[in-house]
Amino acid sequence: MRIAIVDDLDAERAQLKERLVRQLRARGTEAELLEFDSGEAFLAAENEQRFSAAFLDIYMEGLSGMEAAKELRKTDADCLLVFTTTSTDHALEGFQVRALHYLVKPFSEAELSALLDEMLSKLPRPEPILTVKVDGSDIRLCYRDIVSAEHFAHMISIRTTAGKTLATRQSFKAFTEPLKKDPRFFVCGRGAIVNMENAADFQDAAFCMTDGSRIYVSQELLKAARQAFMEFLLQRGRVG
Numbered sequence: 001m002r003i004a005i006v007d008d009l010d011a012e013r014a015q016l017k018e019r020l021v022r023q024l025r026a027r028g029t030e031a032e033l034l035e036f037d038s039g040e041a042f043l044a045a046e047n048e049q050r051f052s053a054a055f056l057d058i059y060m061e062g063l064s065g066m067e068a069a070k071e072l073r074k075t076d077a078d079c080l081l082v083f084t085t086t087s088t089d090h091a092l093e094g095f096q097v098r099a100l101h102y103l104v105k106p107f108s109e110a111e112l113s114a115l116l117d118e119m120l121s122k123l124p125r126p127e128p129i130l131t132v133k134v135d136g137s138d139i140r141l142c143y144r145d146i147v148s149a150e151h152f153a154h155m156i157s158i159r160t161t162a163g164k165t166l167a168t169r170q171s172f173k174a175f176t177e178p179l180k181k182d183p184r185f186f187v188c189g190r191g192a193i194v195n196m197e198n199a200a201d202f203q204d205a206a207f208c209m210t211d212g213s214r215i216y217v218s219q220e221l222l223k224a225a226r227q228a229f230m231e232f233l234l235q236r237g238r239v240g
Helices: 010-026 037-046 067-074 091-096 109-122 170-180 218-238
Strands: 002-006 032-036 051-058 080-085 100-105 130-134 137-143 146-151 154-160 165-169 185-189 194-195 200-203 205-210 212-215
Touching: 002 010, 002 037, 002 080, 010 032, 010 109, 037 051, 037 067, 037 170, 067 080, 067 200, 080 109, 100 109, 100 170, 130 165, 146 170, 170 185, 170 194, 185 212, 185 218, 194 212, 200 218
Parallel strands: 002 032, 002 051, 051 080, 080 100
Antiparallel strands: 130 137, 146 154, 146 194, 154 165, 185 194, 200 205, 205 212
16 A cells, blocks of 8 residues: 655655554554655656555645646546645535545544544555564565465464465464454364465365365364355355
């Protein structure tokens, strides 16, 4: 997620960035926050790589925040626009560029918090990351890149979509705790978990994974596994 802060006053940009960092961290959300001192600089950067959201001060030297928003909308219909301003005089123009919100300076922490909740609800959720220690180094794995994982002799072997098997030493409970909150993952028994996104089929008592491996499900979980896989496929529109 990339967020632009556009304001020609250094202190205003720095203060908003500090507040956004604090609020996003409290939500466990990572974002790249970039500052621009003019509408022109913002548009030049946006032309190179799009932003998820932008906080635009309306009153700036050169291009105003509203003018920059109108230019942006010629090529980007999705960026969430928030105007930071001392006045709502431009509310009608804001409607025309589909602004999400106005933050009237000075705005409170509660106002910013409520706005962030609304923004994040409208943005695609970033792919979660799992950090595991492998051979003394921290490895960051996107959830989608995990095929399956199995626990044996205090070690967990993680199969990845890149065809690699990573070994990490930790308890199965600690490893699976974050993954179980994601509907893609199913715990097959005491020592195995699969990412159904990377399952090609479910046959007999096993998930048939896209890497050719088979992960067997304990007898008492067979019915739940079949149901979970069918619901997952239906949700993804993979069965009709």
